[in-house]
Amino acid sequence: MAMADQTDDKSGKQPQSPRERGGWLAKIAPGVRNLVAKRETPENLWVKCPDTGEMLYRPDLEAAMWVTPSGSHMRIGAAQRLRYTFDDGRFERIPSPVVVDDPLKFPDEKPYADRLKAARKATGEQDSMAIAFGTIRGQATVVIVQDFNFMGGSLGMGAGEAFIKAAEEAVRRKVPLVIFTASGGARMQEGTLSLMQMARTTLALNEVKAAGLPYVVVLTDPTTGGVSASYAMLGDIHIAEPNAMIAFSGRRVIEQTIREVLPAGFQRAEFLMERGMVDLVAARSELPDILASVLGTLMLGRARARARAA
Numbered sequence: 001m002a003m004a005d006q007t008d009d010k011s012g013k014q015p016q017s018p019r020e021r022g023g024w025l026a027k028i029a030p031g032v033r034n035l036v037a038k039r040e041t042p043e044n045l046w047v048k049c050p051d052t053g054e055m056l057y058r059p060d061l062e063a064a065m066w067v068t069p070s071g072s073h074m075r076i077g078a079a080q081r082l083r084y085t086f087d088d089g090r091f092e093r094i095p096s097p098v099v100v101d102d103p104l105k106f107p108d109e110k111p112y113a114d115r116l117k118a119a120r121k122a123t124g125e126q127d128s129m130a131i132a133f134g135t136i137r138g139q140a141t142v143v144i145v146q147d148f149n150f151m152g153g154s155l156g157m158g159a160g161e162a163f164i165k166a167a168e169e170a171v172r173r174k175v176p177l178v179i180f181t182a183s184g185g186a187r188m189q190e191g192t193l194s195l196m197q198m199a200r201t202t203l204a205l206n207e208v209k210a211a212g213l214p215y216v217v218v219l220t221d222p223t224t225g226g227v228s229a230s231y232a233m234l235g236d237i238h239i240a241e242p243n244a245m246i247a248f249s250g251r252r253v254i255e256q257t258i259r260e261v262l263p264a265g266f267q268r269a270e271f272l273m274e275r276g277m278v279d280l281v282a283a284r285s286e287l288p289d290i291l292a293s294v295l296g297t298l299m300l301g302r303a304r305a306r307a308r309a310a
Contacts, residue, residue: 050074065284073241073284075221077123078130078147081180085143085288091134094142094169096126096162103157106189115189119150127158128183131166133173137292139299141178142170148182148222155227156187160197163231167204176214176295181232185225198230205234212305214298216291219246219269219278237294239287240269240278 046055049068056068065084066074076084083089102112120126128150133142144166146153163179170177186194208215217235222245229248240246247267255262265271272278282290 047074067284071242073221073243075148075182077149078125078145081145082130082132082134082143084284085136085178085180085291086132086134087137087288091132091143094131094133094165096129096131096158097165098126099157099161102189103193104189104191106191108189112189115151123147123150125150127156127162128153129159129162129166131162131169133169133175136178136288136295139292139295140173140175141291141295142166142173142175144177144179146180146182146227148184151187152185153181153183153227154185154187154194155183155197155225156190156194157197159187160200163197163201164204167201167208170208170213171211174211174213176216176299177208178216178218178291178295179231179235180218180220181223181227182220183223183225183227183232185227195226198226201231202234205231212302214295214302216294216298218287218291219244221245222247224248224250236298237280238278239280239282239290239294240273241284241287242269242281244269246272246278 045058047058047061048054049056049070049072051068051070051072054069061068061074066076066080068074082091101116106112108115125147128147130145130147131142132145133140135141136143144163146159166179167177186197188194205215214237215235216237216239217232219232219238219240221241221243223232224245224247228246232246245267246269251262251267263271269278269281273281280290
């Protein structure tokens with residue numbers, strides 16, 4: 001580096017200014033250079049279809065509610081889900097309770113507290129569950145959305161408290177409770193405290209059902225682990241998006257345990273509907289109408305039951 005500097009000094013030449021390095025076009029018409037300059041293409045302007053590999057124009061995909069031409073229902077965040085679900089995309093956000101971060105001081109390659117900060121910054125949510133109140137085709141409803149983008153939608157203390165809060169709001173407002181599940185299961189950084197949320201959410205659901213209010217589950221891709229073993233399978237009605245993975249453990253683990261080859265698609269929504277585990281498989285664009293119909297029917301039954309009791 002030093003030799004190069006010495007050579008430049010001996011030449012006696014002064015470094016060119018940015019204008020001089022621009023070439024003849026910049027000298028004749030400086031403004032033209034800006035017109036022909038290379039423009040950077042946004043990295044997220046095109047999205048690859050997970051089924052076909054086709055590159056899809058992002059605005060078109062957003063207009064289609066993130067459903068590809070091949071029918072693949074791509075994962076979406078909590079804010080998008082709430083806009084797609086409520087009438088005119090309008091709703092009241094219900095704040096989630098704040099819990100202690102990293103209660104076990106979990107040792108990891110990256111501190112758990114840092115993982116939480118990164119997830120909150122990326123999603124704009126406090127934890128993996130978001131709560132809102134609004135109307136679905138005129139039917140007042142409390143909705144919970146699990147965001148898979150927040151640490152795989154994992155169930156921890158924060159998510160458990162959010163679920164309980166939503167259940168309490170549904171009972172207080174005397175409206176149905178709907179949840180969109182998307183989770184990899186319990187959050188390992190919280191150990192047993194995470195597993196305890198399975199029981200706590202079940203108890204909260206008992207209060208909803210004791211009040212005679214409907215609880216509807218919409219299973220989205222993926223719904224697995226402790227979530228599928230608790231509140232995801234306790235609904236009055238279970239609806240799933242097409243081809244959503246719904247399971248407790250992975251296919252490979254099961255096959256190695258039972259030493260058998262499992263049928264194709266056995267953990268997918270359509271397979272489970274054929275065997276009665278899921279009531280209905282519905283496209284994302286149809287969900288508001290279906291939910292409104294189901295909730296209206298269940299609430300009508302509740303009103304009639306109360307009238308008979310009186």
